[in-house]
Amino acid sequence: MIPPLDELLHARSGPMTADMVLHPADFGLGRVPARLKPAATTNSVCGFCSTGCSLTIHLNANGEAINLSANRDYPVNLGMACPKGWEALTPLAAPDRATTPLLRVKKSGALAPVSWKRALAAFTEHFKRTQRDHGPHSIAFLSTGQIVMEEMALLGALFKFGMGALHCDSNTRQCMATSHVAYKQSFGFDAPPYTYADFEESDALIFIGANPCIAHPIMWQRVMMNKRKPEIVVVDPRATETAQAATLHVVLRPKSDLTLLYGLAHLLIARGAVKKDFIAAHTTNYDAFAAFVATFTPQHTAAETGVPVATLHRLVEIIATREHVSFWWTMGVNQSHEATRTAQAIINLALMTGHIGRPGTGANSITGQCNAMGSRLFGNATSLLGGYDFAKPEHREHVGKILGLAPAQIPDHNGYAYDQILDAIDRGEIRALWVIATNPAHSWINQTRAKEILGKLDFLVVQDMYATTETARMADLVLPAAGWGEKEGILINSERRLGLVKKVARAPGQALSDFAIFQLVAEAWGCGELFRAWSSPEATFQILKQLSAGQPCDFSGIRDYAHIETSGGIQWPFNAAEAAVCSMEDERCQMERPEPSSITHRNSSIQQRRLFADGKFFHADGRAKFLFDPPRPMPEPPDTEYPFILLTGRGSSSQWHTGSRTDKSAVLRKLAPTVLTVEIHPDDAERLGLSAGDRATIRSRRGEAEAIAVVTATVQRGQIFLPMHFEAVNRLTFPSFDPHSRQPSYKACAVAVAKR
Numbered sequence: 242m243i244p245p246l247d248e249l250l251h252a253r254s255g256p257m258t259a260d261m262v263l264h265p266a267d268f269g270l271g272r273v274p275a276r277l278k279p280a281a282t283t284n285s286v287c288g289f290c291s292t293g294c295s296l297t298i299h300l301n302a303n304g305e306a307i308n309l310s311a312n313r314d315y316p317v318n319l320g321m322a323c324p325k326g327w328e329a330l331t332p333l334a335a336p337d338r339a340t341t342p343l344l345r346v347k348k349s350g351a352l353a354p355v356s357w358k359r360a361l362a363a364f365t366e367h368f369k370r371t372q373r374d375h376g377p378h379s380i381a382f383l384s385t386g387q388i389v390m391e392e393m394a395l396l397g398a399l400f401k402f403g404m405g406a407l408h409c410d411s412n413t414r415q416c417m418a419t420s421h422v423a424y425k426q427s428f429g430f431d432a433p434p435y436t437y438a439d440f441e442e443s444d445a446l447i448f449i450g451a452n453p454c455i456a457h458p459i460m461w462q463r464v465m466m467n468k469r470k471p472e473i474v475v476v477d478p479r480a481t482e483t484a485q486a487a488t489l490h491v492v493l494r495p496k497s498d499l500t501l502l503y504g505l506a507h508l509l510i511a512r513g514a515v516k517k518d519f520i521a522a523h524t525t526n527y528d529a530f531a532a533f534v535a536t537f538t539p540q541h542t543a544a545e546t547g548v549p550v551a552t553l554h555r556l557v558e559i560i561a562t563r564e565h566v567s568f569w570w571t572m573g574v575n576q577s578h579e580a581t582r583t584a585q586a587i588i589n590l591a592l593m594t595g596h597i598g599r600p601g602t603g604a605n606s607i608t609g610q611c612n613a614m615g616s617r618l619f620g621n622a623t624s625l626l627g628g629y630d631f632a633k634p635e636h637r638e639h640v641g642k643i644l645g646l647a648p649a650q651i652p653d654h655n656g657y658a659y660d661q662i663l664d665a666i667d668r669g670e671i672r673a674l675w676v677i678a679t680n681p682a683h684s685w686i687n688q689t690r691a692k693e694i695l696g697k698l699d700f701l702v703v704q705d706m707y708a709t710t711e712t713a714r715m716a717d718l719v720l721p722a723a724g725w726g727e728k729e730g731i732l733i734n735s736e737r738r739l740g741l742v743k744k745v746a747r748a749p750g751q752a753l754s755d756f757a758i759f760q761l762v763a764e765a766w767g768c769g770e771l772f773r774a775w776s777s778p779e780a781t782f783q784i785l786k787q788l789s790a791g792q793p794c795d796f797s798g799i800r801d802y803a804h805i806e807t808s809g810g811i812q813w814p815f816n817a818a819e820a821a822v823c824s825m826e827d828e829r830c831q832m833e834r835p836e837p838s839s840i841t842h843r844n845s846s847i848q849q850r851r852l853f854a855d856g857k858f859f860h861a862d863g864r865a866k867f868l869f870d871p872p873r874p875m876p877e878p879p880d881t882e883y884p885f886i887l888l889t890g891r892g893s894s895s896q897w898h899t900g901s902r903t904d905k906s907a908v909l910r911k912l913a914p915t916v917l918t919v920e921i922h923p924d925d926a927e928r929l930g931l932s933a934g935d936r937a938t939i940r941s942r943r944g945e946a947e948a949i950a951v952v953t954a955t956v957q958r959g960q961i962f963l964p965m966h967f968e969a970v971n972r973l974t975f976p977s978f979d980p981h982s983r984q985p986s987y988k989a990c991a992v993a994v995a996k997r
Contacts, residue, residue: 284312284806286732286740288387288725289325289897291608292459293734293810294318296326298726298745306330306726306745316809316848317437317738323458324895328909330726332706332902333746339708339721340750352708352719357751361765363718367700368404369766371673377405381662381671384411385678386610389730389742390619391781392755393612395772396677397621398644399759401652403768408656408671410623412679413616415659416609418982419575421617423584424606426981427866429859430628430793431617434852435567435603436736436812440464442601444563445472447556449498449587450573450988454482456891457571457607460735469601472559476501477573479888479920479962480955491556495886495960495989497546499579499872502586504542505557507534509593514561516595523856523864524592530867545872560594565601572609572890576988578876581981585868592865598853607735614733618794619785623655627788631655643787646771658983659685660976663694673700677755678722682711683899686985688971689944704758710901711968722755723748724902730756730778731805737794737850738810741802756781790816793859798823812850875989876977883941883991885925885961887973890988892918892964900966917969919948920962921994926952929996936997939963941990944972947997961994 280302287294295315299308309330313320342360343352355363371379382400384393393411400406413421421431428434440446440463453461461483464473475484476491476498484490493501509515510531520527539550560566568587577583584606591597591604608614618628626644629636637651657665663685665671674695685691695701695715703716706724713719727748731739748754753761756778763769775781779802790797796813798820805811815823858865879886893913897903904910919937921929931937933952938945939961946969956962963970965987975990 283743283745284315285726285743285745286611286734286810287322287326287329288611288732288742289329290457291611291613291735292317292457293611293732293736293738293740294322294326294459295740295810296322296329298743300745304745305747314809317734317740318459321459321462324909324912325897325903328903328906330746331906331908333724333726335707335905337707337709338749338752339705339713339719340752341721342751343708343716343719345717352716357761360718360720361761364702364762365765367717368673368675371699372406375672378407378656379671380404380406380673380675381408381657381665382675382677383659383662383679383681384409384616384620384622386411386413386416386613386616387678388612388755389728389732389778390612390615390785391730391778392759393616394619394621394626394785395756395759395775395781397619398626398775399763399768399772401621402644402646402650403763403771404766407652408662408665409621410657410659410662411616411620412659412681412684413610413613413620414984415684415987416572416575417606417613417617418658418984419577419580419584419979420606420608421623422982423581423588426581426868427585427588429861429865432793432852432859433606433608433735433737434597435605436849436851437463438849439567439601439603439605439851441467442469442565443467443471443567444469444565444601445474445559445567447474447476447560447566447568448483448487449476449568449570450575451475451569451571451607452477452481452483452573452890453569453571453607454486455894458894460607469565472563474556474559478957478960479890481890489552489555489559491548491552492957493546493548495888496577496579496875497872498574499583499586500537500542500545501548502583502590503534503537503869503872504539504546504553505560506530506586506590506593507537507542508539508553508557509561509590510534512557512561514557515593519595519856520593523858524867525862525864526867527593530589530869533869560590560596565599566594566596567601567603567605568596569605569607571607573988575606575982575984576986578977578979578986579870579873580979580984580986582868582870588865589867589869592867598851598856600851603851611734612732614735614737615731618733619788623658625651627785628792628794640788643784645774660978660983660985663691666697667694669697672698673702674698675702675704676712676716677704678706680710680712680899680901682715683968684971686971686974686987687943687976688968688974690976691971704755705901706752707901710899720758721750721752722758723752727752728754728756728778729802731782733813734810737812739796739799739805739813740810741805789813809848815850876986877975877989877991879959879991883993885959885992885994887939887941887990887992888956888960888962888988889965889970889974890962892966896964896966898966899968914964917946917948917963917967918951919994920951920953920956922954922956922958922960923952924958925994926950929994931994931996938995938997939973939992940995941973941975941992943975946970946972961992
């Protein structure tokens with residue numbers, strides 16, 4: 242049974258004492274307040290980015306977190322942590338935490354505190370009325386890659402199987418939809434093939450549209466630990482921090498990377514640097530691809546991309562002669578108008594050269610959010626739970642059997658993607674929206690229109706740690722949620738590693754875990770009976786194990802949460818047969834070395850697991866596919882009125898997304914800009930009369946922003962760069978979307994710049 246509300250509120254306190262109050266000052270870097278001496282430690286995976294670092298949480302005698310340090314024994318971060326990780330506890334003590342449900346009062350228009358009982362009644366009343374008046378699919382939700390896998394799964398199941406609705410998506414659409422679709426089409430399943438050890442085992446690492454030095458600093462530290470003296474190539478229009486540390490920076494025109502990659506394929510074929518045996522045995526459609534790239538000559542490629550022919554040959558020489566070459570990409574590729582084919586052009590390079598399935602190789606997408614992969618596999622949005630297909634009757638029957646559902650209770654097609662949900666709100670088709678742990682009024686592309694669309698809703702519910710986000714301030718109902726460290730569950734990182742999040746702090750006031758909120762909604766809605774077996778996050782994990790069995794993401798060999806923790810996280814696939822082999826290896830290891838051993842000494846078959854070593858992919862024929870399309874022009878190129886190209890990206894390793902958490906830390910605010918800055922080339926600055934420190938106005942066809950000028954040659958002439966974390970940036974961005982992944986193209990649009 243779902244515990245009653247008073248029990249849930251009591252349970253959220255865990256071992257905390259009622260009079261214990263936490264203050265931001267308690268969470269300094271490396272400090273333990275004198276009044277709170279640590280009594281014990283536990284480990285928990287960080288809840289910011291997809292790296293999946295393990296943090297050692299220092300607890301007082303009440304079992305309460307008072308500080309943290311980096312876990313030296315975890316195979317991901319090896320005792321390292323970025324600034325966000327060191328400050329992970331601080332946002333929990335922020336003074337603007339949402340501590341009670343808030344409901345907008347009709348007369349005053351203000352949000353006022355209400356009981357959970359009243360909040361749940363308002364939720365069900367408005368959403369059920371909307372379905373009754375406008376159809377079952379007139380409600381929707383927008384979720385996140387920031388909550389744990391079990392919460393994502395319960396939400397998706399509740400919405401589609403319990404509430405009978407269809408249209409839902411997550412902010413994973415903004416970061417990882419492209420990689421999801423690219424892998425699924427090329428490999429037959431969404432399957433990043435690598436392990437972090439590949440950072441250290443490559444002879445050449447090629448980063449395309451990726452800046453791990455800032456975006457994934459612990460991954461970058463793993464690159465720095467590489468003892469093979471590797472070539473480090475960065476393909477990026479901007480001289481990023483990673484590019485400045487590279488052995489080769491390939492400077493290209495924005496959004497010309499697809500042409501560049503096809504040009505590299507042309508040269509590799511001309512050089513005879515392709516693995517014909519591998520291609521013949523393990524791929525399809527190569528001949529058509531080779532014919533397609535025949536026109537991408539060095540001269541054509543150079544003319545289209547701005548990359549000199551000599552640089553093209555140098556890059557091909559690296560790919561052709563190094564034994565272990567790995568290709569890495571992230572948002573510079575994923576957030577593009579032709580993102581999926583660009584990602585697949587990278588995959589094609591790995592396939593044609595045989596740089597896949599071996600140490601130090603791979604076509605490797607670096608994930609953005611801490612649990613974007615959990616969202617991709619178990620969000621029940623674009624894929625049925627466990628990576629199954631809504632459209633296949635046999636998949637619906639299989640999932641229904643595990644969950645005790647009739648196949649008819651499972652939709653037979655996908656709902657709308659994120660942008661399509663907003664368009665449906667705009668035309669009045671969707672009338673009520675539930676937003677969970679994301680902030681679209683800040684982060685969605687073409688922000689002014691996004692806010693206008695959200696304002697058209699009959700009823701907007703926001704479930705968040707804070708009632709102060711741009712989206713929460715627009716809400717009709719705010720549900721206060723626990724954050725990382727105040728609940729438990731699994732996050733899946735970039736290398737497919739399942740890591741455990743622990744509850745080490747008490748959520749403030751009446752805030753509840755997202756899991757508990759979903760349970761309460763199910764009960765209030767009247768469909769709680771469907772989810773009796775989903776009684777806790779760990780009970781839900783056991784259900785998800787069953788759903789994973791037989792899938793490429795099979796982790797049915799994991800016993801429980803304790804198994805994950807003692808193994809240093811476990812990468813999928815890890816089925817029962819593999820678990821038995823690892824258990825035997827572990828026993829033999831203990832017999833040979835009876836003294837206690839740290840996690841870093843445990844058998845490597847659990848610790849480091851890459852895919853495709855056997856050359857078998859996940860399509861029915863066991864082969865990978867070469868996929869390609871002609872490049873398309875940038876949707877909004879510069880012109881005389883808007884002569885600059887706007888580039889956006891992560892601004893600092895101390896900032897995270899819209900800043901709703903990182904801005905709570907005084908330490909992180911000191912390490913990152915607190916005002917919007919714009920990078921502009923010295924020649925452009927001189928022409929515009931701009932000096933460093935001047936105020937500049939940046940305008941697009943959609944809005945304008947003010948920023949402090951940073952005059953630097955890190956950007957090319959005719960281009961500017963804005964960090965994405967500031968609210969003003971998405972007033973400018975142009976709403977174009979990749980046709981395959983529906984991912985928005987944040988990285989390039991036309992703007993004008995003037996001195997203010």
